[in-house]
Amino acid sequence: MAEHTTPIRVLIAKPGLDGHDRGAKVLARGLRDEGFEVIYTGLRRTVDAIVAAAIEEDVDVVGCSILSGAHATLLPKLVASLRASGASDVLVVAGGIIPEADRPELEEAGISGIFGPGTTIAEVATFLRANARRR
Amino acid sequence: MPVDAKHLAARRELAQGISAVERPGPAANQRIQQALAASAADARNALVVGLTGAPGAGKSSLAAALADVARAAGRRVAILAIDPSSHESGGALLGDRVRIDEHPDDDGRFTRSIATRGSGRSLAHVAAAATILVEAAGFDLIFVETVGAGQAEIGIARLADVLLVVEGPEGGDEVQAMKAGILEVADIVAVNKSDRPGAQAAFDRLRSGLALGAGAPQLALVSATAGAGISELLATIDEVGVGRGVRGRIRRVEAHLVAAAESHVDAQVREATASGALTTRAEQIVTGAQPLTGSITALFGISESPDA
Numbered sequence: 295m296a297e298h299t300t301p302i303r304v305l306i307a308k309p310g311l312d313g314h315d316r317g318a319k320v321l322a323r324g325l326r327d328e329g330f331e332v333i334y335t336g337l338r339r340t341v342d343a344i345v346a347a348a349i350e351e352d353v354d355v356v357g358c359s360i361l362s363g364a365h366a367t368l369l370p371k372l373v374a375s376l377r378a379s380g381a382s383d384v385l386v387v388a389g390g391i392i393p394e395a396d397r398p399e400l401e402e403a404g405i406s407g408i409f410g411p412g413t414t415i416a417e418v419a420t421f422l423r424a425n426a427r428r429r
Numbered sequence: 430m431p432v433d434a435k436h437l438a439a440r441r442e443l444a445q446g447i448s449a450v451e452r453p454g455p456a457a458n459q460r461i462q463q464a465l466a467a468s469a470a471d472a473r474n475a476l477v478v479g480l481t482g483a484p485g486a487g488k489s490s491l492a493a494a495l496a497d498v499a500r501a502a503g504r505r506v507a508i509l510a511i512d513p514s515s516h517e518s519g520g521a522l523l524g525d526r527v528r529i530d531e532h533p534d535d536d537g538r539f540t541r542s543i544a545t546r547g548s549g550r551s552l553a554h555v556a557a558a559a560t561i562l563v564e565a566a567g568f569d570l571i572f573v574e575t576v577g578a579g580q581a582e583i584g585i586a587r588l589a590d591v592l593l594v595v596e597g598p599e600g601g602d603e604v605q606a607m608k609a610g611i612l613e614v615a616d617i618v619a620v621n622k623s624d625r626p627g628a629q630a631a632f633d634r635l636r637s638g639l640a641l642g643a644g645a646p647q648l649a650l651v652s653a654t655a656g657a658g659i660s661e662l663l664a665t666i667d668e669v670g671v672g673r674g675v676r677g678r679i680r681r682v683e684a685h686l687v688a689a690a691e692s693h694v695d696a697q698v699r700e701a702t703a704s705g706a707l708t709t710r711a712e713q714i715v716t717g718a719q720p721l722t723g724s725i726t727a728l729f730g731i732s733e734s735p736d737a
Binding site for chain 1: 437438440441444445447448451452514515517518519520521522523524526527528531532533534539540541542544546
């Protein structure tokens with residue numbers, strides 16, 4: 295039984311058009327087993343829809359899975375939109391296929407963690423526990 | 430076009446309020462009281478519809494379909510989707526948004542996923558409090574969707590003005606329809622997936638089973654995904670809920686008080702289990718070192734009735 299504290303709430307989102315959500319689902323299930331409350335949004339969500347869902351669910355973390363190569367466009371837009379909505383304390387992390395060369399730019403834009411293939415669930419969980427806002 | 434920040438401000442305030450009442454205490458109580466006062470001042474009487482049924486019956490899809498029809502008619506609609514927390518990890522996977530189309534620009538909609546957390550029951554302790562806050566935020570139709578349909582599960586019946594039980598096309602036989610449990614307290618039973626084979630037969634079985642009792646629920650045959658029978662079902666819901674007035678809000682406070690008491694007991698049970706006090710007491714009862722009578726008071730702080 296986990297310690298009796300408020301679980302960290304994580305929105306797992308699939309922005310854009312790629313239709314592969316196996317990774318997102320594995321992560322959603324894995325984080326559940328690590329004691330997180332995971333809200334899964336389903337495929338092909340717009341940035342606006344993800345922001346609205348993050349606000350309504352009052353999540354601590356938004357995790358985006360992107361395999362389409364659109365990360366450089368979508369992720370900075372997502373962070374900016376969250377900030378404009380007053381949710382600047384929400385941690386934004388990303389996973390999927392994101393080239394090493396693109397990382398500095400994304401980190402600059404406010405993406406706190408980028409997890410490529412081979413990352414374990416435990417690594418993600420540890421990162422989120424260390425970096426998500428405290429309640 | 431990005432979502433306007435002020436568009437989301439009201440939803441953000443409500444969302445944070447729900448998080449706040451998930452942590453019980455004086456601050457949570459104050460928020461609930463403020464919400465009740467606001468609803469009373471505006472004479473708000475939201476219609477709260479409980480949806481329950483077996484996993485896969487189509488509760489989320491049906492709630493989404495009903496919400497779409499109601500929203501198209503200009504009503505402000507909220508969905509509270511309750512799913513179980515893991516007893517092992519305390520985590521939860523909340524997936525109801527997958528079946529709900531997002532409308533980020535529409536302030537007339539609100540969706541929140543709620544985990545049962547420590548409740549150990551199918552209805553989250555916070556469900557009633559969350560409903561009270563959503564009502565105060567100006568939503569006039571609130572769907573509370575919950576897992577299960579265990580025969581003993583009546584927490585949702587306490588909370589909702591109208592209880593809708595959702596059955597799939599393989600729904601039970603006549604005898605199951607006659608058993609005590611959730612169907613007894615249902616106001617409406619909807620057989621979903623009417624586009625699938627067997628749905629009409631399931632509907633007929635339910636009708637003949639339920640017809641034998643007094644106060645039988647209303648029956649509906651619908652398809653959430655095809656949109657069949659949804660407007661008619663919403664009309665039936667409104668008929669059942671009509672004239673509830675302030676009674677609905679009183680019901681929600683009752684549900685909250687019961688949930689708070691259950692929450693307290695659940696916490697005591699967890700504590701007594703974790704500390705070993707429960708096992709120690711059980712051993713003492715077995716050896717005769719302690720009497721059974723008085724044990725519940727000693728362990729959980731609940732007074733026992735004198736002649737129990």
